[in-house]
Amino acid sequence: MTDSVFSKIIRGEIPAHKIYEDDFAIAILDINPLSEGHALVIPKEPAETLHELSDEHAAAVGRILPRICRALKKVTGCEAYNVLQNNGADAGQEVPHVHFHVIPRFPGRGIPVSGKPDKDNGPGLIKEWHPGTLTQEEALEIGRQIKRLL
Ligand code: 5GP
Numbered sequence: 001m002t003d004s005v006f007s008k009i010i011r012g013e014i015p016a017h018k019i020y021e022d023d024f025a026i027a028i029l030d031i032n033p034l035s036e037g038h039a040l041v042i043p044k045e046p047a048e049t050l051h052e053l054s055d056e057h058a059a060a061v062g063r064i065l066p067r068i069c070r071a072l073k074k075v076t077g078c079e080a081y082n083v084l085q086n087n088g089a090d091a092g093q094e095v096p097h098v099h100f101h102v103i104p105r106f107p108g109r110g111i112p113v114s115g116k117p118d119k120d121n122g123p124g125l126i127k128e129w130h131p132g133t134l135t136q137e138e139a140l141e142i143g144r145q146i147k148r149l150l
Pocket of ligand 1: 006031032033035086093094095096
């Protein structure tokens with residue numbers, strides 16, 4: 001486990017705009033927001049990735065995420081939002097401490113309601129998925145292996 005910038009924020013060693021805190025987690029405003037209200041929900045346990053997080057801290061984060069979403073919806077007036085969580089460098093994780101992004105979305109920012117993504121329209125999130133197809137054989141095989149572990 002690394003001592004990340006989020007651990008320092010949790011300990012109060014560096015400043016952040018904290019919008020929520022309890023015994024298990026904090027929520028802060030992202031320093032480089034993709035939209036108005038972009039917030040980060042961060043468990044106090046210094047796990048780097050979600051699969052390393054204890055049940056106790058995972059439950060605490062799960063409890064407060066919908067509350068943060070409701071507050072952001074009310075304050076920003078957004079109708080839509082993304083909850084995003086990156087694990088590992090290949091997934092785009094930059095800070096090695098579990099965190100959930102809550103990103104309010106507005107028409108015309110990032111992905112417009114219809115039409116092409118508009119990269120020139122200020123900050124925003126562009127969802128670009130290149131999906132494949134799930135075959136029956138693959139589904140049965142990987143599904144069987146996963147179910148065995150759960
Ligand atoms: P990741 O790419 O790891 O999922 O996202 C890390 C996020 O943390 C980024 O959106 C980045 O702007 C945010 N961030 C990095 N350092 C700080 C900081 O010192 N304070 C705050 N409030 N946010 C930070």
